Amino acid sequence: MTPLPSSLAIARYHFDWEVETPMRLPEYAGSALRGVFGAALRRIACLSGEPTCTGCGIVNTCPWSMIFEAPPPAGRHAVQHFARIPNPYIIEPPAWGKRLFYPGERLTFGMVLVGRALVQLPLIILAWQRALARGVGHDNGTAHLLGVRQILPDGSEQVIYDPEVGVVMEHARAVTPTAMPAAEAEQITLHLLTPLRIQREGKPLGPGRLTPRDFLLTLARRISLLAEFHAGLHLGLDFPELTARSEAMTAHGSLGWRDWTRWSGRQQQEMTLGGVTGRWTLRGDLTPFWSLLYLGQWLHVGKNATFGLGKYELNQPKSKGAVA
Structure with a gap:
């Protein structure tokens, strides 16, 4: 099997804010935050002023489209056929359930x-x-930025942007998977922190239907496409081999289903979405999947990952890797 590169260009940031006017967020704020971010980015970056990107001559170089809604490649692709490619960002909203923020409170x-x-x-x-x-949430609550921190793979952090200074500090921007712990070569536990939405034949997989094959191949496709389209790296994963290896694995755990509701501006209606959460243990030869599983802690997996869904952590020692 073709080995993954020693590192991939990834960084996790925490944005710290002080709330100025009362802010009422949805129970899970990923979609709401994505909406206001995309609208603000478009107002700043769009040069054409057109309501849609269809037919725009600079769509392939425009910062808005390349960040927020990357256009798919022309023609056929070796991994899959798609109308869109994965976007190069994931929003990780505040903890589930924290809904009302008052003036003077900190929002992260x-x-x-x-x-x-x-x-x-x-x-x-x-x-x-x-x-x-401009405002976010039901009451268009506002906030001002206190600073931006980079969260390093070992759990430490550093301030990389202070609004008083106005300049982004130089910092490491790559994640290097650690060597696979010997104790986890044949078994590892995943903590599924936000709803994991994986489909098979167009239907969401619940706790009783999710298999190692579904999870691992979805993860491999996502990382392969992100690396190719946003980092210029062709990983050359051997999908037939990964399929055979994943089908030989077993899994058990304590999983449940969690629903959430979001407003779709595109469809002009509320949508009830949900996914699998809980602890899930994979058993089998994990060696071919270790780097993918490690990187997935940053890149999430499954549908609606840009909202922050499909976030998981591996049950391993506190240190989570090196920074290149």
């Missing part, structure tokens, strides 16, 4: 950037500042 949420999106960090910070100055 995260964002993961991948590949070429990392060079757009100053623009992304500006878009977030404009978005929360």
Whole structure:
């Protein structure tokens, strides 16, 4: 099997805010935050002024489309056929259930950037500042930015942006998977923190239907496409071999189903979505999947990952890797 590169251009950031006017967020705020971020980014970056990107001559170089809604490639693709490719960002909203923030309170949420999106960090910070100055949530609550921290793979952190200074500090922007712990070569436990939405034949997989094959191949496809389209890396994963290896694995755990409701501006209606959460243990030869499982802690897996769904952590020692 073709080995993965020693590192991948990924960084996780935490944005810290002070709330200015009462802010009422949905129970799970990933979709709401994505909506105001995309609107603010478009107001800043769109040069054509057209309501849609269809027919725009600069869609393939526009910062808005390349960050927020990357256009699919022309023609056929070796991994899959798709109308869209995975976007190079993941929003990690505040903890589930925290809904009302009062003036003076601190609000923190995260964002993961991948590949070429990392060079757009100053623009992304500006878009977030404009978005929360305009308002988010049911009452259009506003907030001002206190700073941006990078969360390193070992759990430590560093401030990389202070609004008083106005310049993004140089910092490491790659994640290097650790060597696979010997104790986890044949068994590892995943903590599914936000709803995991994986479909088979167009139907969501619940706790009783999710298999190692579903999870691992979905993860492998996502990371392969992110690396190719946003970092210029062709991983050359051997999908037939990965399929055979994943089908030989077993899983058990304590899983449940969690629903959430979001408003779809595109469809102009509320949508009830849900996914699998809980603890899930994979058993079998994990060696071919270790780097993918490790990187997936940043990149999430499954549908609606840009909202923050499909987030998981591996049950392993506190240190989560090195920074290149």
